[in-house]
Amino acid sequence: MALPSKSTRRTIKALAGAALLTVSLAACGLDVNTGLPYTIKPGSIKAIPSVQGLKVTVGSKDFTENIILGYMAEMALSAAGADVVDLTDIKGSNSSRQALINAQTDVTWEYTGTGWINYQGNELPVPGGEQAQYDATAKADKEKNGITWLQYSPLNDQYAFAVTEEYAAKNNLKTVSDLTAFLKQKPDQSVFCLETEFTSRQDGFPAANKAYGYPVGTVKNFGIGTIYSAISQGTCQIGEVFTTDGRISGLKLKVLEDDKKAFPQYNAAVTMRTEFLDQHPDLRGPLETVTKAITNEQMVELCKQVDVDGRDAGAVARDWMVSKGFITTE
Structure with a gap:
């Protein structure tokens, strides 16, 4: 952040x-x-x-x-x-x-x-x-x-994936399961912006990938403070966010529901x-x-x-x- x-x-x-x-x-x-x-x-x-x-x-x-x-x-x-x-x-x-x-x-x-x-x-x-x-x-x-x-x-304050509200509406994305199905059809859209720590920590990206099985294309590592703007500006389609972060509303991002409860409380x-x-x-x-x-x-x-x-x-x-x-x- x-x-x-x-x-x-x-x-x-x-x-x-x-x-x-x-x-x-x-x-x-x-x-x-x-x-x-x-x-x-x-x-x-x-x-x-x-x-x-x-x-x-x-x-x-x-x-x-x-x-x-x-x-x-x-x-x-x-x-x-x-x-x-x-x-x-x-x-x-x-x-x-x-x-x-x-x-x-x-x-x-x-x-x-x-x-x-x-x-x-x-x-x-x-x-x-x-x-x-x-x-x-x-x-x-x-x-x-x-x-x-x-x-x-x-x-x-849970981990979550977010996309822009516009991207979510265009591709009918409400949950991470929706995202997984979408990326399997369009793997070229699998571009994630993630914090370095989140990429490797057991309760982060590995936990979500294990639960959902989405294809991992490109992973771009950013400081957590720049991920929100990177999503908003289209540097990546999907990014890691914290569910209590004020920039979610400020930058009009859509948090995808963790419908398989991959992330802990x-x-x-x-x-x-x-x-x-x-x-x-x-x-x-x-x-x-x-x-x-x-x-x-x-x-x-x-x-x-x-x-x-x-x-x-x-x-x-x-x-x-x-x-x-x-x-x-x-």
Whole structure:
């Protein structure tokens, strides 16, 4: 996704000794941001005595939605009284995951499908819907890796294939099964624009191809931020998208229904090292307050504000948190 540069984003609080922290994290290939130009104060998320002054490092992956979620977590924890270190925009899922496991971060938003397929090494999603996928993922991760998944969110950001609305209408494409039948008749139209990671990850392109058997012609690898415009401009007929991305509506794209359920459920949830959470159990409340409130429809709009309208991700997260009454600002 097209993201604002690292230098344009800010952390929640500047910390004493931040320079030393930056050096140690930079040695691991991670960068700490600087301080926000506004102050976060409690709203419905109240100050918690046991959290006052507690240093909590929040990480995120490098796409708009996850960065917005990271900022929301930072603001919730700041309202509760924590000293928050911003480590959003870590490049790649595996790097973000390792930062959590290695205690470089303490809080990271994850997705149940990613946890089950990529981190646990399973090839197929768990049947039975969102709760079943969450339960299986959370149980396995806690037992094997000492990672606790907080309650999952209604936000379910699944992978999908998209084409332009015009292309879908012209070729009567509503589902991925429709697309498969169409490509078997016209294999010259099998041009996919995909992110490099999606091309190889087990819950991505291989999972869909295994379920549907569509012919794979040309695969063009792009950064996720440019795939949406590549579809819109006709660089490729089909592209990988996230179902909550605001550019889907902004660029008039048609998301094809995953009618064979090839892609797992991807409900968002905060993940933390079990040991850290056990030491600071009062962190759960502020984080799950945000978790319960965010939905796909709201996230589509928030991502649109960043990726289409060009707003800063931190400001978008702040305005949403204020609109919910979770925080106040000066």
